[in-house]
Amino acid sequence: MPPYDPSAFPPFAVTVDLVVLTVRRHALCALVVKRGEQPFQGRWALPGGFVRADEDLDGAAARELVEETGLCVHDPAAPAPVPGTGAHLEQLATYGAPDRDPRMRVVSVAHLALAPDLPAPRAGGDANSARWAPVEDLLGPEGAGAHEDGQAEPLAFDHARILSDGVERARSKIEYSSLATAFCPPEFTVGELRRVYEAVWGVALDPRNFHRKVTGTPGFLVPAGGTTTRQGGRPAQLFRAGGATLLNPPMLRPEV
Amino acid sequence: MPPYDPSAFPPFAVTVDLVVLTVRRHALCALVVKRGEQPFQGRWALPGGFVRADEDLDGAAARELVEETGLCVHDPAAPAPVPGTGAHLEQLATYGAPDRDPRMRVVSVAHLALAPDLPAPRAGGDANSARWAPVEDLLGPEGAGAHEDGQAEPLAFDHARILSDGVERARSKIEYSSLATAFCPPEFTVGELRRVYEAVWGVALDPRNFHRKVTGTPGFLVPAGGTTTRQGGRPAQLFRAGGATLLNPPMLRPEV
DNA sequence: ACAAAAGTGTTACGACTACACCCATGT
DNA sequence: ACATGGGTGTAGTCGTAACACTTTTGT
Known part of the structure; x- marks a missing residue:
């Protein structure tokens, strides 16, 4: 050849x-x-x-x-x-x-x-x-x-x-994958993950609904056991990224 | 340099x-x-x-x-x-x-x-x-x-x-764009567009709900004026691709 | 006591699914 | 008359947005 x-x-x-x-x-x-x-x-x-x-x-x-x-x-x-x-x-x-x-x-x-x-x-x-x-x-x-x-x-x-x-x-x-966890350290709180979404999208998200959404999406987050009080206020549960890569249902980016 | x-x-x-x-x-x-x-x-x-x-x-x-x-x-x-x-x-x-x-x-x-x-x-x-x-x-x-x-x-x-x-x-x-119209001729019916989705996804879609969805999504389809009876049955309205490129809300691919 | 952040409960609304039903044509 | 595909109506269900409310810490 x-x-x-x-x-x-x-x-x-x-x-x-x-x-x-x-x-x-x-x-x-x-x-x-x-x-x-x-x-x-x-x-x-x-x-x-x-x-x-x-x-x-x-x-x-x-x-x-x-x-x-x-x-x-x-x-x-x-x-x-x-x-x-x-x-x-x-x-x-x-x-x-x-x-x-x-x-x-x-x-x-x-x-x-x-x-x-x-x-x-x-x-x-x-x-x-x-x-x-x-x-x-x-x-x-x-x-x-x-x-x-x-x-x-x-x-x-x-x-x-x-x-x-x-x-x-x-x-x-x-929006539709668990990639936002790549911006977080190995263990992180729901609030830290929410601040990632807020920074990347440039919007403010409702902390209550966000918490329910991410903890309710199967495979997105798994509890890491401990808690932390890095941000002040009530201690937050620590999580690790779960095995899921595709989120179903997806996270919804607020409209214009 | x-x-x-x-x-x-x-x-x-x-x-x-x-x-x-x-x-x-x-x-x-x-x-x-x-x-x-x-x-x-x-x-x-x-x-x-x-x-x-x-x-x-x-x-x-x-x-x-x-x-x-x-x-x-x-x-x-x-x-x-x-x-x-x-x-x-x-x-x-x-x-x-x-x-x-x-x-x-x-x-x-x-x-x-x-x-x-x-x-x-x-x-x-x-x-x-x-x-x-x-x-x-x-x-x-x-x-x-x-x-x-x-x-x-x-x-x-x-x-x-x-x-x-x-x-x-x-x-x-x-799913989230109007690209399916690129598989269709310049003028097409809702049924033809549905058969595109069915072929690409390899699933069967409900014709009634599909019709409502695509005609109700703003900017997806615009009426072209005529009707056709290419497929047999009742004549179908002809449409052209609308100006929208991103579909909101998106088309939903049926689960496994 | 107060502020701050973490969580939970509840209600209203919008979108989808499934299916009953009617419409307009060819044979 | 009947088959075929086009199109509309409607009830149940699921998920979200909005927000009141409780919990647990630091100062």
């Missing part, structure tokens, strides 16, 4: 870019890194890098995630995810406009990662070149990537669009 | 593969083409091809779709979609396992297309090398890509997986 004729197709570079989301101080935040070189030098961008020659796409995304955050993809089959705690990682979409990188033709396979609140990002040891930024600051209130009245500069390349798509994916996916 | 150092990244070939779905004779069918060369010579595969040097990913997918089916992507801005009728086209996912093509490293950006029932596929003029095959025959009843008791051969490469993902996307997306 002959190999491809190299003249039959144009050469591409393939990268992975990461939309890493977390919830900090009641706000949905994304991990951004400062670019050290042209183009877009000094501007904020999504973390990412080249896919290696013998590497799967998901493997490249998981490697970048570890390099940037110390997070380890949660794999039920693995004995113990050593570096850092677990996180959710899934493919988001692929971006390959011919002019998206002025240097050459680059196709980027974007991935979406959801992580619990972490102490501080580490950008390969390089301090203050990586940070958690509120999504609203990066995209503007409308989420369209536009910027008004002296906000921060727009993200490099087409990363505003990628981030916007990732946020929209997260917002819709926590 | 210097160009990339070519030794800094491995070279990739980037292709688009198409999952083209339609509903024929009450069955969900996919377009497959017969491979004329190694590897997998003589086996059925999804249509696809290389992305050209100056071409967007969606543009490459649209070009392949026209080449294989004569279908034209429906673009509201275009003056008139000349070749063939309209169709829905969206990016599905990207597949890039290092060994998915034995010849070299190929990353394939799969796209999902939904089309109304067409007279016959045309594979670049090459007759009987392209056909509409029931998805159940291609994937087996479980949809896992496995084959039992002398069914047709499995699809080439990882195309069974890609097709399976595309079918699952279509099945879930017609």
Whole structure:
């Protein structure tokens, strides 16, 4: 079997870019890194890098995630995810406009990662070149990537669009899946889970109905045994994420 | 700004593969083409091809779709979609396992297309090398890509997986969007739309409740004026797809 | 005592399911 | 007359929204 004729197709570079989301101080935040070189030098961008020659796409995304955050993809089959705690990682979409990188033709396979609140990002040891930024600051209130009245500069390349798509994916996916627990530590309270929904959707939810809903959805939460009083007030039961991945009935996002 | 150092990244070939779905004779069918060369010579595969040097990913997918089916992507801005009728086209996912093509490293950006029932596929003029095959025959009843008791051969490469993902996307997306109309001709009856849902989901739906639901969902259907008696029985009103893309409340797929 | 957060009970409403029933055409 | 598919009405059920109310802590 002959190999491809190299003249039959144009050469591409393939990268992975990461939309890493977390919830900090009641706000949905994304991990951004400062670019050290042209183009877009000094501007904020999504973390990412080249896919290696013998590497799967998901493997490249998981490697970048570890390099940037110390997070380890949660794999039920693995004995113990050593570096850092677990996180959710899934493919988001692929971006390959011919002019998206002025240097050459680059196709980027974007991935979406959801992580619990972490102490501080580490950008390969390089301090203050990586940070958690509120999504609203990066995209503007409308989420369209536009910027008004002296906000921060727009993200490099087409990363505003990628981030916007990732946020929209997260917002819709926590409706019908148990993914919101990926934003929580291993043990969490119903109130903490509710604040995740409120931060990601940007709405206020009724604590009473929310409690009934999540504790009544089979497989969503399992009691972890203890209680905590992290938030003040009456101690709350601690829960762990249950085995269910699809929620039935789904959580309902309030209307406009 | 210097160009990339070519030794800094491995070279990739980037292709688009198409999952083209339609509903024929009450069955969900996919377009497959017969491979004329190694590897997998003589086996059925999804249509696809290389992305050209100056071409967007969606543009490459649209070009392949026209080449294989004569279908034209429906673009509201275009003056008139000349070749063939309209169709829905969206990016599905990207597949890039290092060994998915034995010849070299190929990353394939799969796209999902939904089309109304067409007279016959045309594979670049090459007759009987392209056909509409029931998805159940291609994937087996479980949809896992496995084959039992002398069914047709499995699809080439990882195309069974890609097709399976595309079918699952279509099945879930017609729940909460108006995409099912993409399987219908420009004017259609409520019964024809119901048979689309029944074929894609593989279930039987109550005609009375279905009628009330779709006609009562704002923006889903708009009356086209006439009636037809294509199916026998009382003449049915003709409808066109309305402006709404997201259905609220969604269509509910019956439980197992 | 008071504030704050966690939970429980109750009522009203909207949407779905199932099925009885009528309508309009072809044979 | 009858079969076939189109369309409407109605009762039971399930899930949610809204909100009153009790519980358990910290200050």
